[in-house]
Amino acid sequence: MTTDRAKEKAKALLLPLAVLLAFEAWARATHLQSDSLAPPSEIIMALAGAFADFSILTATRDTLFSAFAGLAIGTVIGLALGIAFGISDTLNRLMEVTVEAVRPIPSIALLPIALIALGFGYRMEIVIVAFACVWPILILSRAAVRSIEPRLMEVSRALRLPAAQRVWKIIIPAALPRIFVAFRLSAGIALIVAVTVEIAINPLGLGAGIMLAQQALRPDLMLAYLVWIGAIGYALNILLVVAQHRLFGRAALSGDSA
């Protein structure tokens, strides 16, 4: 079973590997000179070099710090609002227009304001990432709270559970599997927005690294950063998917069958 799946995965790697080899061969045969392309071997060398002088590690730390800090803040705010809106119809109706008016603003459009208010650096980037993360968490946790089995809410009413216990012991655990999906989504968004802010203006992290390599006419290094960012995003998603299965395997199953 597992060997079969491993074989399938190996097969899926065949095509990209062949493309890379063909590209490498073509680049060498034509003595490629380009500001935007570099043969895979040079990209790997550039990546190794960036690791050797720690520049890519520092940049990774900066980007991940901003992304995770923004994700954490956005999650807390989005979750609090999402749960409140999910519980209270009145509050939801009161805030609906506001939410729908603010939500479509691209987070990156806040950049000029954030720059004036907070200047360059982590704070500005964290605020923009947090803004981007609030919405998916808010919308999905609100939907998750609303779709909680009504019988559970009746049970909590019949037991006279105080409001705080109702949220903590019934609503959050019941909605958690779906809230975690929203968190996974937001984690991806956090990384994208952090790198975007860095590419656009903020002189730190992986995004700034790409820009620097581009301006230094180092396509190999630029593509090395690109490959590395892709690897980070891929690893982050795998980590969260594994965590989701570990944490909610049982809850997700029984939630479906109930």
Place this chain on the structure above:
Amino acid sequence: MANAAKRFEVIPGQPRPQIAFTDVTLQLGGKTIIENLSLGVRPGEFLCVVGASGCGKTTALRLAAGLYQPTSGRVDFDGQLMLHPRREIAIVFQDYGKALLPWRTAAGNVSLALEAGGMPAAERPARIEELLRTVGLPGHAGKYPAEMSGGMQQRLQIARCLAQEPKTLLMDEPFGALDAMTRQGLQDEVLALVAASGATVIFVTHDLDEAIYLGDRVIGLLPHPGRIGIELAVNLPRPRDQLSTREHPEFLRLRRQLFDFIKAAEQ
């Protein structure tokens, strides 16, 4: 206080009803679900409510639980107007699979009622074990609801309700989804539990035999809108027995009467 005159009268020499419906009407979404329902349930009484589907028996139970508020009329518990659910009233839902917390073990589900009642954490495990033993689930404390059979899940829900130490136990077709053997076993267990605790019970069912077997009194509701169509006192000896009670001439007479009523109601 115009309603005061219409309130359920306390008859001298008779105990005050524990739950009293006085001219209760409930409208939901413009539809009248229950109309002018007046009903008193004595402390310690086992009242069964039957009726065709859609006659509002489950709704009446939710009114008794304080989960719904009547559009007009009033529901009293121990002489007090019922404005919200109360800890002395426990409700056993039919769909046990939805009423239990799937992320908590059997012990955790029982614990929820104790936590809601503010019992200190140190005292809970002993009480949980006692309750699980009472409903015949000793040794299943660590299991999740999904790992239990339907009958076990319903026992667990009953244990959680008993943890509230209810004066009144409301049961909404609790055995409707269970097979016949499990159902009969649970009927006798509920009778024993109720006899031991002295709780008042309102038991909604669509099974006429079950209603007569369990109840001190059986009420049949008529649909559209829900109202009382028949009221039968069940004078069968207790403790009840699955064989001899069901063969009792009085049982058969009541059964006939109830079946005729339901048949007439459906036409």
